[in-house]
Amino acid sequence: MSTDYTSNQQIIEAAHKSLDQEIWDFIGGGTESETTLRRNRLALDQIALRPRMLRDVSDIDTGGTLLGHDLTIPAILAPMGNMKKMHPAGAVEAARAAAKFGTVQVISSTSQTDPEEGASAEETNKFYQFYIQGDDEWVFDMLRRIKGCGYKAFSFCVDSAVMAPSANVKLGRWIAPKHRTNPDRINQDKLTWDRLERYRDAAGLPLLVKGLTTAEDAEIAVARGVDAIWVSNHGGRTLDHGRGTIECLPEIAAVAKGKCEIVFDGGILRGTDIAKALALGADTVAIGKLQAWALGAGGAETLQRSLEILAAEFRMTMAYLGVTKIQDLTPAYTAAATAVGPAHEMSAFPGLADNRLT
Numbered sequence: 013m014s015t016d017y018t019s020n021q022q023i024i025e026a027a028h029k030s031l032d033q034e035i036w037d038f039i040g041g042g043t044e045s046e047t048t049l050r051r052n053r054l055a056l057d058q059i060a061l062r063p064r065m066l067r068d069v070s071d072i073d074t075g076g077t078l079l080g081h082d083l084t085i086p087a088i089l090a091p092m093g094n095m096k097k098m099h100p101a102g103a104v105e106a107a108r109a110a111a112k113f114g115t116v117q118v119i120s121s122t123s124q125t126d127p128e129e130g131a132s133a134e135e136t137n138k139f140y141q142f143y144i145q146g147d148d149e150w151v152f153d154m155l156r157r158i159k160g161c162g163y164k165a166f167s168f169c170v171d172s173a174v175m176a177p178s179a180n181v182k183l184g185r186w187i188a189p190k191h192r193t194n195p196d197r198i199n200q201d202k203l204t205w206d207r208l209e210r211y212r213d214a215a216g217l218p219l220l221v222k223g224l225t226t227a228e229d230a231e232i233a234v235a236r237g238v239d240a241i242w243v244s245n246h247g248g249r250t251l252d253h254g255r256g257t258i259e260c261l262p263e264i265a266a267v268a269k270g271k272c273e274i275v276f277d278g279g280i281l282r283g284t285d286i287a288k289a290l291a292l293g294a295d296t297v298a299i300g301k302l303q304a305w306a307l308g309a310g311g312a313e314t315l316q317r318s319l320e321i322l323a324a325e326f327r328m329t330m331a332y333l334g335v336t337k338i339q340d341l342t343p344a345y346t347a348a349a350t351a352v353g354p355a356h357e358m359s360a361f362p363g364l365a366d367n368r369l370t
């Protein structure tokens with residue numbers, strides 16, 4: 013029973029048992045040496061928390077918002093491709109969990125190619141992330157469709173000018189879907205700030221720019237008036253030898269905090285991870301791999317349970333830190349530290365830290 017899970021470690025172990033090896037590898041894999049993938053966790057582990065005592069924490073509000081939409085905790089569902097291999101209903105299944113838990117779901121065009129299919133799922137606030145697969149007219153048409161079927165915002169993933177080759181052992185076992193071998197399908201390499209701004213103006217919807225990791229780009233994004241910067245390295249699935257995303261967050265917050273919203277992702281598996289990201293300037297975090305594992309372990313019910321576990325951990329962390337509102341989290345609650353063990357995509361769980369499930 014999904015409701016019996018008491019930790020996300022159990023959910024990951026269940027996913028390992030139930031998912032085919034091919035999709036298991038696809039979910040957990042990173043590009044080439046997996047340095048970026050591992051650094052996402054390592055960088056989180058190199059931050060310690062600095063709690064404050066003797067404050068009344070009997071009334072904690074974990075709630076957040078993203079672009080005006082309420083969130084039970086400041087965590088949303090990140091866009092992911094090939095979700096129908098995680099569960100037959102794909103992103104539509106994840107929408108059920110998002111609705112019940114109370115969060116925003118971002119749907120990827122590589123999961124639900126037709127925005128209408130994703131939009132028809134459970135009533136929840138949905139954003140649409142799509143890869144550019146055509147000329148301007150193609151993009152304008154997509155934007156009309158996205159708005160027409162009720163998405164509340166759209167996102168371009170700007171860290172994916174090209175598709176990463178499957179050079180990594182795990183990803184190499186993944187049988188590439190057709191679109192990866194069709195050069196016409198992905199036209200991301202022509203995307204520029206000018207094009208992005210034209211699309212945003214035409215869309216009449218808020219734009220999240222996903223995949224920024226530097227202050228320089230964040231400054232441009234602010235100057236161009238984007239609605240949200242999404243600090244992300246694609247979970248270590250695009251450029252290898254990048255920094256862990258939490259290392260990138262402070263410099264971006266320094267130029268963008270308060271000027272646009274800041275979403276953060278990369279390695280989020282625990283309530284303490286959410287607290288660290290918020291303390292260092294994020295308004296909201298996004299969940300990638302954990303969402304995939306939970307969906308694969310047991311569909312919407314297990315994904316909902318996974319989010320509830322994360323919410324309980326986050327609430328507990330806030331209580332221990334002595335904060336009652338997410339806005340109270342600041343860099344003062346963090347300090348540099350030494351990681352205590354090896355870092356990999358599931359090392360936030362003691363039973364898996366030395367026993368990476370492959």
Ligand SMILES: Cc1cc2nc3c(=O)[nH]c(=O)nc-3n(C[C@H](O)[C@H](O)[C@H](O)COP(=O)(O)O)c2cc1C
Nearest residue numbers: 039090091092093120169246247277278279300301
């Ligand atoms: C299996 C998988 C597929 C993904 N596909 C997409 C995608 O289609 N579009 C996109 O913008 N990001 C995609 N991502 C990246 C996520 O949106 C997110 O940035 C990343 O997973 C966050 O890191 P985490 O997995 O450590 O939580 C994918 C991630 C995973 C794990």
